[in-house]
Amino acid sequence: MSPVAVRGRRRRVRRPAGGGVQAALSEAMVDRLMWRTGFGPGESDRRRLRGLSLHAAVDRLMRAPQGPPQGPAAVRRDGGPVRPHESDVDLVLDWCDRMIRTRNPLVERLTLFWHRHFATSRDEVSPPQLMAQQNELFRRYADLAAFPTSNMRTLAYEVGEGPAVLRFLTGEDSTARRLNENYARELMELFCLGVTDAAGRPNYSEADVREAARAATGWRIDDANPDAPRAWFDPTRFDAAAKTVLGRTGAFGHRELVDVVLAHPSHAPFLVTKLWGEFIPDPPDPATLRDLARRYVREGLRLRPLVRRILTHPAMLASIREPNMIKPPVVYAIGMMRALGLGITDETLFYGLRDMGQPPYFPPTVAGWEGGAAWLNTNAAVARFALANRLLSASYAPLPGGEPEDVPAETPAQAVQRAHRAVGRPWLASGTRSSLTYYAAHAPTRSAYERTSRQRVLRALMLGGPDAQVM
Amino acid sequence: MAPARARAPLAALAAALGLAAWAGATPPEAGAARIEAGVYQDDPVRGVPALRRAVGPKGVRVISTYVTAGRLVDPGVLALARRSRARLMVSWMPDAGRDGARGPRLRQVARGAQARGLARLVRQVRGLRPAPILRPMPEPNTPWYGWSGTRAGNSAAAYRAAWTRVRRVVRGAGGRRVLLLWAPYARSVPEAPGNAIADYFPGAGQIDVVGASGYNFGRAGDLAWTDPDALFEDAYRQVTALAPKPFWIAETGTTARGGDPAAWIRRLGGLRATMPALRGVVWYDVRERAGDFRLARRATARAYRAFLARSAR
Numbered sequence: 001m002s003p004v005a006v007r008g009r010r011r012r013v014r015r016p017a018g019g020g021v022q023a024a025l026s027e028a029m030v031d032r033l034m035w036r037t038g039f040g041p042g043e044s045d046r047r048r049l050r051g052l053s054l055h056a057a058v059d060r061l062m063r064a065p066q067g068p069p070q071g072p073a074a075v076r077r078d079g080g081p082v083r084p085h086e087s088d089v090d091l092v093l094d095w096c097d098r099m100i101r102t103r104n105p106l107v108e109r110l111t112l113f114w115h116r117h118f119a120t121s122r123d124e125v126s127p128p129q130l131m132a133q134q135n136e137l138f139r140r141y142a143d144l145a146a147f148p149t150s151n152m153r154t155l156a157y158e159v160g161e162g163p164a165v166l167r168f169l170t171g172e173d174s175t176a177r178r179l180n181e182n183y184a185r186e187l188m189e190l191f192c193l194g195v196t197d198a199a200g201r202p203n204y205s206e207a208d209v210r211e212a213a214r215a216a217t218g219w220r221i222d223d224a225n226p227d228a229p230r231a232w233f234d235p236t237r238f239d240a241a242a243k244t245v246l247g248r249t250g251a252f253g254h255r256e257l258v259d260v261v262l263a264h265p266s267h268a269p270f271l272v273t274k275l276w277g278e279f280i281p282d283p284p285d286p287a288t289l290r291d292l293a294r295r296y297v298r299e300g301l302r303l304r305p306l307v308r309r310i311l312t313h314p315a316m317l318a319s320i321r322e323p324n325m326i327k328p329p330v331v332y333a334i335g336m337m338r339a340l341g342l343g344i345t346d347e348t349l350f351y352g353l354r355d356m357g358q359p360p361y362f363p364p365t366v367a368g369w370e371g372g373a374a375w376l377n378t379n380a381a382v383a384r385f386a387l388a389n390r391l392l393s394a395s396y397a398p399l400p401g402g403e404p405e406d407v408p409a410e411t412p413a414q415a416v417q418r419a420h421r422a423v424g425r426p427w428l429a430s431g432t433r434s435s436l437t438y439y440a441a442h443a444p445t446r447s448a449y450e451r452t453s454r455q456r457v458l459r460a461l462m463l464g465g466p467d468a469q470v471m
Numbered sequence: 472m473a474p475a476r477a478r479a480p481l482a483a484l485a486a487a488l489g490l491a492a493w494a495g496a497t498p499p500e501a502g503a504a505r506i507e508a509g510v511y512q513d514d515p516v517r518g519v520p521a522l523r524r525a526v527g528p529k530g531v532r533v534i535s536t537y538v539t540a541g542r543l544v545d546p547g548v549l550a551l552a553r554r555s556r557a558r559l560m561v562s563w564m565p566d567a568g569r570d571g572a573r574g575p576r577l578r579q580v581a582r583g584a585q586a587r588g589l590a591r592l593v594r595q596v597r598g599l600r601p602a603p604i605l606r607p608m609p610e611p612n613t614p615w616y617g618w619s620g621t622r623a624g625n626s627a628a629a630y631r632a633a634w635t636r637v638r639r640v641v642r643g644a645g646g647r648r649v650l651l652l653w654a655p656y657a658r659s660v661p662e663a664p665g666n667a668i669a670d671y672f673p674g675a676g677q678i679d680v681v682g683a684s685g686y687n688f689g690r691a692g693d694l695a696w697t698d699p700d701a702l703f704e705d706a707y708r709q710v711t712a713l714a715p716k717p718f719w720i721a722e723t724g725t726t727a728r729g730g731d732p733a734a735w736i737r738r739l740g741g742l743r744a745t746m747p748a749l750r751g752v753v754w755y756d757v758r759e760r761a762g763d764f765r766l767a768r769r770a771t772a773r774a775y776r777a778f779l780a781r782s783a784r
Contacts, residue, residue: 011755
């Protein structure tokens with residue numbers, strides 16, 4: 001046998017290049033994160049998050065307290081405060097104002113998500129206090145720092161027993177004698193399960209809907225004091241007999257019904273897919289979906305860990321050089337106002353959101369807004385540019401940074417750079433930057449008026465052009 | 472003690488009643504199995520006693536060593552493992568004795584080029600108690616070794632074939648008690664098709680223990696300070712999905728560059744809550760060019776002691 005050396009071998013680790021979970025966030029990555037979880041980056045976000053890992057950055061966002069809103073509150077055209085209970089325009093603007101001035105945009109983004117998910121329209125819900133009350137409920141569940149055990153089960157209880165949904169889906173009229181199936185159907189179809197499972201099999205039958213409706217009877221609304229609306233349970237209107245829903249039988253009331261529906265195997269993949277789609281445009285691959293769904297169930301349908309897993313998934317940073325998700329109108333508009341440092345001073349934002357197709361509190365159907373490519377139909381695209389132009393005009397409000405100054409010696413590249421800084425340094429594709437520089441080089445600049453006009457046009461193109469529509 | 476014992480039945484009751492969120496509110500470590508903690512040092516014969524004094528005996532339940540193909544474990548290390556009743560983890564490196572894309576290629580390993588030396592190694596360690604862990608060809612999803620799947624002439628399929636051969640040699644040399652640990656790097660470098668963790672999986676029947684290695688280099692270049700949950704979360708998910716077996720962090724460590732190593736170690740202790748299959752952690756206790764990973768500082772050692780008290784057996 002040959003002699004065998006026995007000297008130990010020294011282990012030395014290799015430091016890999018940045019990538020995957022170890023990647024230090026670049027500015028483009030911070031911008032991506034802040035658009036997808038909020039309303040775009042500010043310079044302070046870029047400073048504090050750059051260089052962190054995605055996990056660390058997400059943890060910071062999720063731990064941040066809401067805090068009081070910052071900056072001056074919204075005012076009406078007459079200079080008075082908005083009155084959300086007196087005017088639908090003000091109702092919308094009041095929420096927009098919170099989005100503009102929030103210190104933790106993730107809370108407002110998740111509030112918006114729940115509003116889209118449990119879509120309820122002011123068109124069919126009066127008084128408006130019911131909508132505002134539901135909005136506060138969503139915000140409470142969206143504030144994952146203050147409510148770390150926020151979970152789908154109690155959220156579904158509270159939404160279903162909330163005056164807004166009871167009125168919108170006419171649940172308040174559903175009694176043992178006169179059954180109304182609206183809520184039961186939407187609970188399964190839109191809120192918790194979807195029509196079919198991944199294999200295309202129906203998740204529920206018409207009989208399930210009827211039986212579920214019986215379990216949801218008995219709820220009424222007391223809105224004698226519109227500022228303190230409340231739902232209450234009237235046992236005389238409740239169908240107390242046994243029901244069979246999704247294969248389970250019992251004398252179910254509303255909460256037991258929700259439990260049965262949430263225990264359906266289609267619930268977790270349904271909700272995970274929907275929440276994922278709020279942040280990431282491409283659907284999760286089957287293995288990721290299975291894993292997220294399994295953990296979501298194992299963790300008692302808690303939302304905080306699920307949101308964290310989605311936000312820290314590498315897919316969040318996919319296609320970083322070419323943003324690939326269309327900004328919903330609310331995100332686009334609020335982001336623009338935050339970037340420009342503007343607050344609400346009249347109804348411009350309301351009409352802008354209406355024209356772009358997403359006035360909050362007014363979803364087009366009970367299924368909410370379609371989203372995705374539908375955000376950019378011809379009319380909506382024009383409305384987006386018009387809003388950018390309007391916000392940049394002096395007639396809306398004085399820009400905090402002041403009107404564009406005349407800089408006679410400025411080169412075209414410098415003009416582009418100055419405009420870019422003035423609008424918050426949004427993402428620009430290299431081709432767009434070239435086009436803007438070309439425009440800057442060929443625009444008339446003989447007078448101060450022409451030079452400041454060039455600056456205005458550059459800013460409008462950066463805020464309203466195609467690159468500004470994606471995140 | 473009574474309240475602590477009462478928690479588990481309460482949690483079980485809560486879970487049974489469907490109050491899962493409440494059940495989940497119990498301390499996450501309450502039900503998780505305790506882990507074995509170990510260490511790699513360049514010179515464990517001299518270093519382990521000092522480390523034992525600094526962090527306590529629980530910190531050196533496992534002694535990790537690296538052996539080039541054809542060689543045996545240093546007798547001093549072997550004696551140390553016996554003397555301290557520590558488990559020996561042997562990382563087997565079928566190359567020419569230095570890291571880098573040199574030495575035999577995987578297809579040669581699969582043909583048995585290193586079989587005789589490996590058999591000798593197995594015979595050397597097979598009688599150890601506790602049962603030794605053999606970690607052949609670690610981190611194949613990186614470009615740093617002769618057995619790297621991305622090295623010219625190698626492939627993930629060749630790695631799997633080599634592994635199968637290695638296992639046959641180990642078992643054939645009487646290494647039935649030798650636990651085979653399959654441990655890729657926590658993230659694939661490069662992240663490219665054909666170089667994913669799953670590509671190197673040799674099959675559940677070919678391994679006894681799964682794991683991953685990964686390090687927090689701190690804020691350096693385009694690397695970010697990376698907490699242990701972020702570092703291992705994805706690898707754990709992938710690896711345990713491939714084979715539901717005990718999971719080891721085959722090697723880890725942190726530098727102090729751009730963060731707080733004590734806080735990092737505290738988070739390491741939290742992994743048991745999210746990684747129920749976690750059974751072992753080996754600390755890379757070395758100062759080298761890539762960083763100072765030693766548990767030498769007082770605050771770091773204190774945090775590690777606390778981690779061991781809470782998590783290790």
